[in-house]
Amino acid sequence: MSTAPTTHRSASRLGAVLLGLFLLWFIVLGIAPASREDWMLENAITVLALVWAVWWQRRVGFSRLACGLLFAFAFLHEIGAHYQYSEVPYEQWFAAISNGGSIDALFGFQRNQFDRAVHFLYGLLITPVASEVITSRVRLRGFWLFLLPVTFMMSHALIYELVEWAAASVFAADLGQAYLGTQGDIWDAQKDMALATLGSLIAQPLWMWRLHRAGDDHRQA
DSSP states (O other): OOOHHHHHHHHHHHHHHHHHHHHHHHHHHHSSOSOHHHHHHHHHHHHHHHHHHHHHHHHTOOOHHHHHHHHHHHHHHHHHHHHOGGGOOHHHHHHHHTTSOOHHHHHTOOSOOHHHHHHHHHHHHHHHHHHHHHHTTSOOOTHHHHHHHHHHHHHHHHHHHHHHHHHHHHSOHHHHHHHHOOTTOTTHHHHHHHHHHHHHHHHHHHHHHHHHHHHHHHHHO
């Protein structure tokens, strides 16, 4: 007997639970953000992505893995939107749990690295989701199975940086700079795109291995 309907129902239930938890997290962190204007800018794309994700879940359905990865990334993004990405106090959090330790001193960081971490995690966490969506509509084999999702993620990283630049050009200087979060680094956009690409290059082989293993298990069954 096929387990596909059971698996789909399980993923749907998990997706509904995680959606509820995210909406609660969204509301809590939206009550008193560091900057209401920046919070609204940061979440404009989030709301659009959420609408698409709900639509896709109802029409096609995500796997349980995809639901978990989407939730994890959205959870981290809301932290950045609440505090402003360049002001997330991870140093204070780390010091509180490590008896005064410092991540920045440990690794020699000269700036707040939360935004860089989230760009890397965007590539790492969302690439499997993109791969799942793409392969549900396009039959890919061999090198194309690796290349197309990675280049798709690279194009998303580029588009996001262009959106940031456009928004920063339209809005007031202080709000635009807060949204960009460059912290004085003229190569910030290039580094963000590179980190997203690195995360994607790490994630895609792991996703392909998981897909291959699932295929082997299915054939043995």
